[in-house]
Amino acid sequence: MTANEDIKTFFSREIEENMDALYGTALRLAGTGADAEDLVAETVSKAWSAIGTLQDRQRFRPWIFRILHNCFISAYRREAVRPRQSAYEEEDDGGVVALLNAQPDDFLVWWANPERQFFNNMLGSAIMAAIDGLPDAFRTTIILVNVEGLTYDEAAEALGIPPGTVRSRMKRGRTMLQKALWEQARDAGIAPLQKTAGIRHEQ
Amino acid sequence: MSNKTDTHGHGDIGCLAAIEAFYAYLDGELSDPQAIEDFEHHMSHCRSCFSRAEVEKLLNERMRGSATSKASEDLRDRVRRLMDEF
Numbered sequence: 285m286t287a288n289e290d291i292k293t294f295f296s297r298e299i300e301e302n303m304d305a306l307y308g309t310a311l312r313l314a315g316t317g318a319d320a321e322d323l324v325a326e327t328v329s330k331a332w333s334a335i336g337t338l339q340d341r342q343r344f345r346p347w348i349f350r351i352l353h354n355c356f357i358s359a360y361r362r363e364a365v366r367p368r369q370s371a372y373e374e375e376d377d378g379g380v381v382a383l384l385n386a387q388p389d390d391f392l393v394w395w396a397n398p399e400r401q402f403f404n405n406m407l408g409s410a411i412m413a414a415i416d417g418l419p420d421a422f423r424t425t426i427i428l429v430n431v432e433g434l435t436y437d438e439a440a441e442a443l444g445i446p447p448g449t450v451r452s453r454m455k456r457g458r459t460m461l462q463k464a465l466w467e468q469a470r471d472a473g474i475a476p477l478q479k480t481a482g483i484r485h486e487q
Numbered sequence: 488m489s490n491k492t493d494t495h496g497h498g499d500i501g502c503l504a505a506i507e508a509f510y511a512y513l514d515g516e517l518s519d520p521q522a523i524e525d526f527e528h529h530m531s532h533c534r535s536c537f538s539r540a541e542v543e544k545l546l547n548e549r550m551r552g553s554a555t556s557k558a559s560e561d562l563r564d565r566v567r568r569l570m571d572e573f
Contacts, residue, residue: 292534292570299570300563303566304557304558305554306558307556307557308555321559321562324566325566328570375557388555396539397534397535397538398538400541400542400545403542403545403546403549406549408549408552408553411570430547431550436514451510451516454509454511454559455507455509455511456512458543459528462546476526
């Protein structure tokens with residue numbers, strides 16, 4: 285077996301094994317099945333062209349997800365569609381206090397003592413819809429980490445950002461997600477009522 | 488909400504510091520043993536933070552369980568044909 289066949293065999297096997305994850309992520313990013321399939325095909329093509337940049341075969345997963353993400357971003361530029369921005373500047377991580385101070389009191393009261401049953405009853409489609417409504421940077425990070433199971437380190441490599449930024453995005457993005465789920469339930473009239481006013485925590 | 492951010496004799500980091508470490512801990516990304524110990528200590532006696540952690544774990548499970556999209560056979564065939572040309 286020549287070195288080229290070995291690389292091609294490895295590449296083909298890894299693509300087959302990661303196909304569902306690639307398609308699932310592409311679907312969440314691109315929005316439609318047809319666009320997702322085109323995105324996956326473009327990713328595979330670009331990845332093979334760039335196979336020489338794969339330094340460590342153990343890192344195939346974050347490497348291919350990086351190519352997928354870059355293809356997706358390039359599609360934005362081609363279609364002149366602006367990514368959804370966040371009201372929170374990523375570089376300005378004022379910490380949890382700043383994040384919580386920006387939230388409405390009703391949400392904070394609920395978030396201080398969330399009800400497990402509420403989440404048990406929530407439809408998976410409602411959760412994914414809430415994720416899809418997040419600003420792109422946070423949505424993509426949560427999809428890679430919490431849906432597709434990449435580590436923070438792998439997600440950092442896939443997105444071309446420092447691991448600290450992944451951690452910051454997870455913290456902010458998950459808080460935004462909680463708020464989005466609460467808003468869904470509130471708008472549907474099923475948000476659990478809070479008997480306590482304000483947030484009570486053990487001293 | 489407790490605003491303690493460092494220990495005060497009782498060894499508790501307070502809710503705000505716990506929230507800062509929350510998601511990293513739940514995602515298995517908190518690597519500093521002291522940070523893990525401090526977080527778990529806080530969880531052991533703060534009902535609100537413990538309740539929130541339980542709910543976030545549930546949400547983690549739900550999100551992980553939603554990774555059910557399957558690539559169609561058409562897509563797999565399309566990619567195989569693509570790779571045959573490499």
